[in-house]
């Protein structure tokens with residue numbers, strides 16, 4: 238690839254970028270591309286030792302800026318919605334604030350993101366799969382809003398950041414034979430999460446950027462240590478060492494406008510012409 242391109246990574250909360258796309262971001266930045274990180278919310282309802290609220294939102298935004306700097310981001314944008322939080326049963330929280338991202342008008346929120354995509358003349362935007370990964374309402378909303386924003390701005394490449402569910406389940410079942418997961422680690426939560434292997438179009442090797450990815454995760458200290466351990470970051474950091482490279486050495490994306498079965502290795506790659 239010769240030209241410098243611009244990639245916008247759209248995430249729901251600070252720390253989502255560390256888990257799903259940090260390696261790709263570090264790779265693109267190292268290749269000289271412009272990498273922009275957009276978050277819908279400040280994640281102020283995350284679980285942490287700090288009480289939910291403004292102070293937590295500020296702490297999580299500082300963690301996000303640190304992570305973004307480590308990954309080589311040129312710009313960080315927050316759309317300014319409130320974190321919708323997660324209900325006790327895993328769905329939408331009843332006590333969510335008025336301006337919760339999940340309640341935002343899709344068209345209005347998409348306009349805000351589309352402004353950024355246009356300003357940046359983005360060549361690519363990442364969103365989430367329709368299930369919103371493990372199903373957080375704000376993540377489902379990222380899918381809807383992100384897809385519409387790309388339409389409005391005419392962004393040519395839309396990638397759904399996801400995890401190869403089959404690989405993840407295989408790895409976790411294997412690990413379960415010699416490793417006792419903490420009681421809150423429920424394997425079944427992954428059975429319908431993310432995307433099946435056959436739907437994945439991009440497998441991006443980020444092993445060379447594993448150090449930066451780990452550092453990005455570690456920058457989100459409030460989410461790795463606080464709360465009751467139900468957050469994904471806390472769970473992921475409990476995955477035993479040997480599995481870490483397997484699970485975090487690759488990042489997965491689904492591009493819907495290429496034929497099923499397409500196998501690409503770089504976010505900007507286009508499918509071979511038929």
Ligand SMILES: [Zn+2]
Nearest residue numbers: 249250253373
């Ligand atoms: Zn999130």
